[in-house]
Amino acid sequence: MTNAEIAAVFEQIADLLEFQGANPFRVRAYRTAARTISELTEPVAELAHAGPDALTELPGIGADLADKITTLVNTGSLPLLEELKAQVPESVLTLMRVPGLGPKRVAAIYNKLKIKTLEELREACLQHKIRDLEGFGAKTEENILKGIEAALLATQRILWCDADQIVQEILAHLEGTKGLRRLAPAGSYRRGKDTVGDLDFLAVADDPNPVMDRLAKYRAVKDVIARGDTKMSVVLQSGLHVDLRVVPEESFGAALQYFTGSKEHNVILRGMAKDLGLKINEYGVFRGDKRIAGREEEEVYGALGLPWFPPELREGRKEFEWAAAGSLPELITLEDIRGDLHMHSTWSDGLATIEEMAEAARKKGYQYIAITDHSQRVSVANGLNPERLLSQWNALDQLAGKWRNFRILKGVEVDILEDGRLDLPDEVLNQADWVVASVHFGQNQSREEITRRIIGALKHPAVCAIAHPTGRLLLERPAYQVDLDAVLRAARDYGKMMELNAHPRRLDLDDVACAAAKAYGVPIAISTDAHSINGLEAMRYGVLQARRGGLTKADVVNTLPWGELKRRLPRYRR
Template sequence: MAADNETIAAVFDELADLHEIEGDNPFRVRAYRNAARTLRGLGREAAQLLAAGEDLTRLPGIGRELAAKIAEIVATGTCAALERARARVPHGLVELLHVPGLGPVRVRTLHRALGIDSPEALAEAARAGRLRALPGFGERLEARILEALQARLDQARRFPLHKVEPVVARLLAYLRHTPGVARVEPAGSFRRRRDTVGDLDVLAVAADGAAVGDRLAAWEETAEVLSRGPTRASIVHRDGIQVDLRVVPLESFGAAWHYFTGAKAHNIAVRRMGQARGLKINEYGVFRGGERIAGVDEASVYAAVALPWIPPELREDRGELEAARQGALPRLVERADLRGDLHCHTTASDGRDDLEAMARAAQARGLEYLAITEHSRRLRIARGLDERGLLRHFTAIDELNARLEGITLLKGVEVDILEDGRLDLPDRVLERCEVVVAAVHSAFGLDAGRQTRRILRALDHPLVHVLAHPTGRLLGRRPPYAVDLAAVIRRAARNGVWLELNANPWRLDLDDVHCRMARDEGARIALSSDAHAAAELDHLRHGIDQARRGWLEARDVVNTRPLEALRPLLAARR
């Protein structure tokens, strides 16, 4: 199977990491980074372009050398340059780049001065106080590194959902082509759409379970076979994810799918409800005495305890069973409910597609409006706009809107919240914006009291519509900053400021628990892509997953409203 764009981009990211650690030419490193971004933003697979005979050097930032590497990766899944770099640089050094506070220069220093070549060795050195004397380090950084390493250890076996999705897609396609297999489905936290996934549970219906296990063991992406038997098999995928396969008979499939999907607490509660009715519920079915009375599908399992079918995203034992009993399950928001997107970027700041490309892409995805929210001047790394640049950009939006049909661009800004809670642009500029998105992009290390006061002051500003990515987290890369989020949610609800559910799959911020808290407090949610390229508008589906886990209905999400209904809400903040 040809490598997909994400696989190719991951190869280029790793090459960039390895060359940075070696102190290689920064232009080469930047070329690899740009190539990875280009591939992730493509609307088509590079393999399809190659098969059609198209010239990859026409893609932004792709020269002859990179085009040749793309072709090599499509054909083999890797490239010789990566294998040579891997041979030169210890793998553990790449892992160190994911520790907050460590970049290539510091990783090089650690390796050369102390021989550190793994997170474990780094933790040992930090505990011994050996980092603080190195140039560019110090006692505070040493403490932060140790804290970050402990946090990584706590999450070591979990993978971001969006990184697991392509693995699952390839695995299901592979197993469904096994002779005698009638059905293959994912279960577990993947099916519940948790933002991170531990082990991957897969169910299959087949006449010969051992043959399905053998097929899984023979998969080209299997790195290690842990076990194999007539009804189950376990492997470790080459990316480190453990896959547990269970083969069940058709009459038990619904019971097994229910059993292996729900969180443990949810399943225990359902079993207890069954016991109260004289029933035994397990992965094989629902039994009264020795007779199986249900289990062919999930609905029959829930019906056995007088409940309607419960969406997988809710199966966490957080009140869903009582809500189901009372007929009060939420009608969860769906992707088709979204009418617009209130946070995206173009080439005017740090985006990779221009205004018209973003507008056409949004329209192609069924949206009727798109807020263009470039960064403000403080965020120089993202080419943030000052007052003059922003107003010129608004003129360009007006001119494009005059030509567009079926899609409307809203003039907006993602304005930085300064450390004291003031905004990065004056009111005379913000008054010209149709959508003002306020965001924290700096001083993540403030204590909870100062960080909370900072954000509350921004929420009190009468021109702010949305608080972007409210906790600042990046899954597996950066923990949320310290903040009293309950206080933030209550202030947002009181002031009518919308809390963003940032759908970027590395953020998914707000998380599911706080989405539900916001709903219960009466705060509305803006579910936005934070797209920096046209293809990233597809991030909205990741946000929908998170919103559903947070019990959100269409009415809880402001951008499910048509533009004529949204405009009065935007105006009301003024």
């Protein structure tokens, strides 16, 4: 059983317990455990086999949860979950997806009216049965009816790159509003999370009303959900929520800090403030009634003796430990990148010629690129057999003298076949400058098989890195089953590298895996996997993800000149 599956069980238990009105701290214990487990790199199942002590050493896991994990790992199920499911029809939990309905109200609706589905809830609203319940009224009933539509729309998350487009559009739309003094996007968008659930904007204005009026007029706004003196929520036609908060100038930093989050980061920060006899809210840092900071984020953190945290690190993971130790990483930037080590050309399924890709890369200031077209097995992508690949490399030799200070590496993205063999013969692979290996076929194999295939590829002397190591497609397809921890250890042992695929739908390794790779000392190559000139622009998404993983320039190999990069690979060492 994978960490993600165990975490999902605990999340479900938390939902069911919450619905039953259980002790909120008990509910939180399950949620905390779920988060801990899902962010762990090593498989919890292995810890479970090592014995209960290995599990209870994890923060937030005590004797009881350790026992439940062990049961889950050994039997694949959990009696508590089965009991809860028997007591609460699972469909009731979908009622909590209706905005405005939490555990208390859903419990009331279910207990009094025996309503179990969204359809039954809609009926009850239309027959005005909801408004007669204690604590409910006509207005609530109306809002529930509206909310059901929203729940059915299934408020999806969107890719960071898509969020970026909308954010830029809204910023441009609000820019120039009368009395608007400052404006900034916040939330998970600002933290650079690979997918974004809603958009948050923060403004300073002489009067909030013109700004709110203007947001309401944004072309894609469908509905204004709430509007008060300082806070406004709208929903776009796509179902995406946009929140706007307007604060006084002297609170801008505190509000930006609060609104950027994450929630977990804020909770820790505010707890630290409390210990110092201070209070932090979105209006500032307060000692008693006296505001001692708030205009800029630096002041807010500074009031607690903390450095300013890059938003990408504000996830409530290790950042406060790093700050205490004075070892907050200096994160990599787009300007540090000197080359791109994964891209395709018209030789396989790319849209641009090698020369076009090279010209575009040179314009970006790169010193080198690797052309890594697909190997023969990927026939739908016009993958290259040995003859065509060698002929491509001949063509590269012809181009070699064309540019000064720019180099095209002879590369290939070789498939790791279902049986673990590589899709090209050794004598061909050995002639390449740069080889990335990846899994495209047999993604449904067992965790053991896929892990063995990838580790086998890492062991091959010609292979430099594993490309898109989990195969996930964000919002589309989950990662294949793979023991990433074992893969990272193998990369360390064989002196190999791992790719962070910068394509905005992939972005694997993810942030947590990047941090794990760094901890093992495994170098990362951030590569775009571009299939067109425009695809090269994806580098910024990869860098953003790397920053979330706490990577510095030194952790990323394509910040190096090629000459230095290659010396990091065993095959080039003597």
